[in-house]
Amino acid sequence: MTAELLGILLASTTPWVPAQEAPVAFVGGLILPIHASPITNGVLVVQSGRIQVIGPEGTAIPAGATRREIAGKVVMPGLVDTHSHLGSAAGADGSSPIQPEVRVLDALDVRDPSFSRARAGGITTVNVMPGSGHLISGQTLYLKLRDGKRIDDLLITNRQGRVAGGLKMANGTNSRRDPPFPGTRGKSAALVREKYVAAQDYLSRIQKAGGDPSKMPPRDLTLETLGEVLTGDRVVQHHTHRHDDILTVLRLQREFGFKVVLHHVSDGWRVAEDIAAAKVPCSVIMIDSPGGKLEARDADWKTPAVLEKAGVTVGFHTDDSVTDSRWFLRAAALGVRAGMTREGALRGVTVAGAEILDLSERVGSLEVGKDADLVILSGDPLSLYTQVLETWVEGRKVFDRSDPKDRLAATGGLGAGDPRRARLCCFELWGGEQ
Amino acid sequence: MKRSFCLGTLRVSFVLLATMARGDVAIYGEVVHTVAGDPISRGVVLVKGTKIAAVGRQEDVAIPAGTPELRARVVTPGWVDAHSTVGLSGFLNQNHDQEQLERSAPMQPELRAIDAYNPRDELVDYVRSLGVTTLHTGHAPGALISGQTMVVKTFPPSLDQSVLNPSAMLAASLGDAALSDKPDKPPGTRAKAVALLRAELIKATEYARKMGLPEADKRPARDLRFEMLGKLLDRSMPLLVTVHRHQDILAALRLAAEFNLRLVLDGASDAPLVMEEIRASGFPVIVHPTMVRPFQAAENASLETAAKLRDGGVPIALQSGYESYVPRTRVVLFEAAMAAANGLGFRSALAAITLDAARILGVADRVGSLEPGKDADVALFDGDPFEYVTHCTGVVVSGTVMEAAPR
Incomplete structure (x- = not known):
């Protein structure tokens, strides 16, 4: 091309x-x-x-x-972070477990200091996601970390001509709550299947209308978004930890034929062959210790190495603020520590991330014609x-x-979390080169 | 330590370790960081029983024939984590394994860490596999006085054998972390928090005076709370104050001056703003985890806080701290590494998780450096211990060689 x-x-x-x-x-x-x-x-x-x-x-x-x-x-x-929560983006609210119509686009503060920290960490492309407390918590946003002041300055327009982004889904315990949220894993999957079946019907009604406006179904933002998933235009970015939950995602993926990326995959090392057979990429987080939640009790640094060996495309993510964007490269290094190849680990923070976000013709490697990131x-x-x-x-x-303001973003210190103070106050006290 | 930039395959030398073997062992290192002095090239640490018998250059230390051997590129003292909640804030983060914070009252100095600590929690094994041999752990920040802390080895599980100090410090918080989230439960403000503490210390002063009366019948009934506060007042125990904002640091120093307390400042994100006051107090600082999230009270946290305090002449140590979610615990080795790369430097960072930490905890006679007579707590690495891609290849606690895969 x-x-x-x-x-x-x-x-x-x-x-x-x-x-x-x-x-x-x-x-x-x-x-x-x-x-x-x-x-x-x-x-x-x-x-x-x-x-x-x-x-x-x-x-x-x-x-x-x-x-x-x-x-x-x-x-x-430039590094590609495939899963982040920069700018304190909130997606779906507590009213229901499935809200694909909700967009991070409408909720993001690009002046939040977390964006400066991400740039300080070398991140140039990032998938900003809503949280994992819903089966479907909304539309994610793939951004370029241009030095912009409004969300429009950071957007990427994709091949389909729309704002680039995926759909955030989750299973396991995070999305289990009191009704109308699901109380069990079986119910979680049933609710998701029900909605995708409705979206299939919505698409077929549109198809049957054959372009005749009078026969078109009323526009439905929820089903429209899920329709984008079913036609392969929107990738599902799926939070999942436990081995059985990972297999449930793969089962739904087979049933509905959507493109999916598995995120976190704490138990990925247990089901690496299944993931490889499904040709589904993974986005892995490297946490300093296991535990913290039941599903992550067996999280292990060896996951990216095991997945790599099985032939899975492995990217990394910060899940910022779970881990800090400033040391995103550390995730790749810890992958190497636990047996990943050096080359695979570097791909994991660059071109694998670009593939996961379907942006690899534009970012992720230094090639003539690609973006100068x-x-x-x-x-x-x-x-x-x-x-x-x-x-x-x-x-x-x-x-x-070498710019004191940027250095402050990298090291932290007085004013790093508050741009107003950073302007007023004394870099030499906290952030100046000494 | 010289760093090499190598695009080649990482070479890992694995050291085979006997299963929890105990007995004499000679630990050879291409470099041995004793921390007590300069690094020793081609050094050896001779362990006899639970103690270090000799440390020196390999040509200078006589190793008895038949002594089992361990070998590593880099040998260091086992890490001393200057402040943790491991063993109380359990691995699974479910109600049944969370013992770090009792919220029924703002001040509960009578809560003992030894009654809460689970030496078999998976995180104890986990941090040990990365070289941690001594933990200062106990009740967490999050209450005005949350309870006591302890100093304990990460092996064996028997507290009779592993505890260095069952009641090391009283854990207190000032500032946001001390405040109640319920409007009807004090303290609701910073000023109220300090007022509560002062009132309690005045009562404890009075209790101590009465307990000292010659007439037994004039002494009050034994009170566990005042008894513990009395240890602050007679300076036999320091108050560990977790505090981040500058005004709260000064409030802690004011309190210490009023009641002649020994303080250990903890966290202290804003420390560079009140450097002169901290230095003048003479109190040490257990600096916030280097990679702490820069939010709320810790919004001014810097990767360089440790370096700035060291440069300011303040005694420091580093810590894993308390985490409420993930990571379930930080690893003090990694926090020291990030500080090392951000102004603190290799040797100061090493000291901050070994000898300097042991000094602040009052256990430097037992742990923190590789010296004859000290506990045989040793960590082995296949490279610079701070590098991300280096592995901890072995750990020895009180002379016991722990079995573990390189991590």
Whole structure:
């Protein structure tokens, strides 16, 4: 697919446009393209929000490019966090267990300091989800962490021309409550099946109408959204922990044929072969200790390694604020600690995440024509001692550790949680370079 | 420690450990961090029974023939977690295993950690598998005085053998965490919380005076609450005050000055704002978990709080702290690692979870460094213990070699 075609397909309808027209060339660093072998002393050129050139030492740099020497540093694609709760987004309310019509789009505060922390962690693309206290808690939102002040500035328009996002579903104990919520796992699955059967009927009535407005069923936001799931236009991002709950998701997926991603998958190591056979990707969270809830008692760092070995596409997520976006790379490193390959772990925070969000033609690897989303690191991405130095989204720098305000977002301290105070107060006291 | 940037496959050397073998053992390390002094290259720790018999360069320590061996790239003291609730805030997070906070009254100094601690909770084994050999655990933050804390080894489960101090500190909270969420239950405000504490300490002062009367019939009936507060007043026990906001830190220092208390400040996100006052007090700070979520009272928490306090001349230790959900517990090794990479540096971070922690807890005569005569608490690693991809390959507690897969 050519870069031009990508541009047409993926052009944002938002007012945000890439301002960086003059090319910028990053020269001399170690480039980790992810889809290809590392390039030592490489050349990476970005222009107009896209990657223009990538190659080894000596690769021609376009005339007029601003040259950035980054010897000793590492460049990799901007990180893709497949499950986050940035901006304190709330989805469905307590009135019912199934609310697909509810949109995170209508609920997100993009000025929340958590967005700055995510940029400080090198995250450039993020799936912001409603919570897991419902069988279906609403429509998730895939965002680019552009330096915007309104939600529209961060949106991604997908191939279908709509705002990119998935559908959040959950099973297990989080969605079990007093009626009208389900009280058992059997009831949970029955309620979900009932709704998808209704959506199948809704779609068939639309089809039968054959474009005749007088024969169309009344517009129903709930069934319309589930219809997008049934036609494969919207991916189900499914919270699930226990092995039997994971298999229940796979059973529903077979029955209704939707695209699904399994999230958390604490027991994933137990049913890795089933997940692999279903060709369903997983998004894994790495927690410092197991427990905390019954379903997560057997959570184990080995899950991504076991899934990788079984042939499953494995991404990672922060579940921010469960884990902090600033150390998202740590999840990949802990995966390696427990046996995952280094390559697989790095894919897990980049291109696997892009596949999970159905955005891999645009983000997740450093390839000519893809968005110029990148992170500049001080060293090995899997080392504790490595710092995120810069984060770029579509050719614009959105985080720069040498800027005291950005450094404050990275380290925390007085004002990091309150932008008003950060403006007024003394960086040297808390955040200044010393 | 030198860091290497390597894109190659991680090489892991596994150390085979005998099942909970107890007896003499020689622990060889390419580097041995005694913490008491400079790191020793090609060092060895000789364990005899439950104690360390010798530490030094391999050519300088005579190892009796036939002594079982353990080997690792890096050998350190077992970690001392300066503040935890492991063993009380149970693994499953269900009502039946939650013992960390009793909410029936704002001040319950009579609650003992040893009556609540479950030495077989899975999290005890879990943190031990990452090198933790000593826990300062007990009643959690979240009440004005939530109860007592204890210092305990992570093995054996028998408290008679594993407890270093059954009643180490009284756990208190000031600021938001001390306040009641019910309008009819005090304290509802910060000022009320301090007033309650002061009134109780005045009563305890009076109780102590009367208990000291020569005439037995003039002494009051024994009161477990005042008895414990009396230990604060006679300075035999410190008050562990979990406190984050600067005004609350100052309130704690004011209280300590009024009643001549020994304090251990805990959390202290805002500490850099009141650095001079903390330094002048001489009290140590058990710094908030480095990766604590920066919300509410801890909204100003920084990855650099520990480094700033150290630079300010304040004695510090690091902690896993209390978590209400997930992770069920933090791991003090990881909190120290993040501090090490954010200004504290390798050696200070190592000390903050070994000897410096042991000093603040008053158990440095037993644990916290690899020195002859101290308890044989040792952790083994296949690289820099702080690196994410390094494994803990072995743990020895009081001379007992614990069986565990490398973690």
